[in-house]
Amino acid sequence: MNKTIPLRRLVPGLIVGPASWLGPYIVAVSLFLPALLQEIDAENKIELLALFSTCGMIVASISNMVAGYLSDRTYSRYGQRTPWIIGGAAAFMLAMVLASTAKSVVFLLLAWMLGQIALNFIVAPMVAWLDSAPEEGKGTASSAYGGLGMALGNNGFSIFGAMFLGQFRLGFIIFGVITLIGTLLAVYIVKEPSNLEDKNKLDSNKPARKEKESLKSILKIFPAWHIGRDYYLALIGKIFQGIGNFAIVGYFLYIMTDFMGKDTSGAQTSIQIVNMIMLIFGIAMGFLAGPISDKYKILKYPVALSTILLAIGALSIYFLKNDMSIWIYGFTAGLGMGIWNSLDNLLNLKVIPDKNQVAFFLGVYNLGNTLTQAFAPIIAAFVIRQFDFSAIFLVSFTFALLGGICILSIRTVKR
Helix, strand or coil, X not given: CCCCCCHHHHHHHHHHHHHHHHHHHHHXXXXXXXXXXXXXXXXXXXXXXXXHHHHHHHHHHHHHHHHHHHHHCCCCCCXXXXXXXHHHXXXXXXXXXXXXXXXXXXXXXXXXXXXXXXXXXXXXXXXXXXXXXXXXXXXXXXXXXHHHHHHHHHHHHHHHHHHHHHHHHHHHHHHHHHHHHHHHHHHHHHCCCCCHHHHHHHHHHCCCCHHHHHHHHHHCCCCXXXXXXXXXXXXXXXXXXXXXXXXXXXXXXXXXXXXXXXXXXXXXXXXXXXXXXXXXXXXXXXXXXXXXXXXXXXXXXXXXXXXXXXXXXXXXXXXXXXXXXXXXXXHHHHHHHHHHHHHHHHHHHHHCCCHHHHHHHHHHHHHHHHHHXXXXXXXXXXXXXXXXXXXXXXXXXXXHHHHHHHHHCCCCCCC
């Protein structure tokens, strides 16, 4: 059982921590990896990038669940999560150093897969820190993690990372070190308490049939629908919302050039403005959404609202097809994603079917990010080929709306 950690320690740790792993990962996957693949095998770089993405999704999905499962069963003087977070950060730095030396695709792929495993041994235990927040401050903690920490990681690091495109091998090393230092700083700030006494209590209360009950608990780790209904609805809602988001985000450059008819300069300007708007709203919601949720005891409604805002943004481009529609999309999608990132992990925390498996179930829930980034481009590419670019806005609208319906269908969270 997680012990309560004061917000004065938890909040800064939940800002520094996710920024420290997400920022370097975003820079590596979007800038350094494509650059290195071009250097190693320029002719096949598109196919190779798809291969790395597919293998990364598979490895990340498995390692995330394993990391969460092991973290939930860890007892140490440094708590349940800290040992795995530190180990994952050290392994991720090593993977980035190895990637920087790669001369072949095979070696780079092995280093990248090690990095994916290591990263998820940071992510799954770290997100479980949310359960250590005081009950009246869980919204604030969720905003710190998703609204501020992940917003900084998603947008802030890319500006710095672009400076290393000419020295991307050095960039791998520097950002690997940043992950280790930032993670150690987050762990030091949070100071997760020991849970050894919980192990002693557990040992004293264990029945004689330890092995049989352990096997039974593993087989039942995923509950039946009637037990885990709200958890599954939240997970499905996250996947639908993610597809609605990434269907547009993944093709935004082509939307600007092929659908809106902009030249390269115009597309770059529009993309920069939209990203700036979304960053501003992401940070603003990081400060506001959680405290408002705590004060007024509302959670389900703002999370559902965020998907509706995303759907409105998609329709604005579909119908208007001009610069005004881009600014409307930046405003509505930025506000929606800011609210979603701030509160969706808290919503999931409320509907977890087994409070003794927090890291595992939060890890599975956050696989929604990995899966949607893989599936959304496939769906978008299919409808573009079958129809035209305008079809992806209808796809985004439909999936975002379905995600909101799933969220509103949750029963245990009334508001």
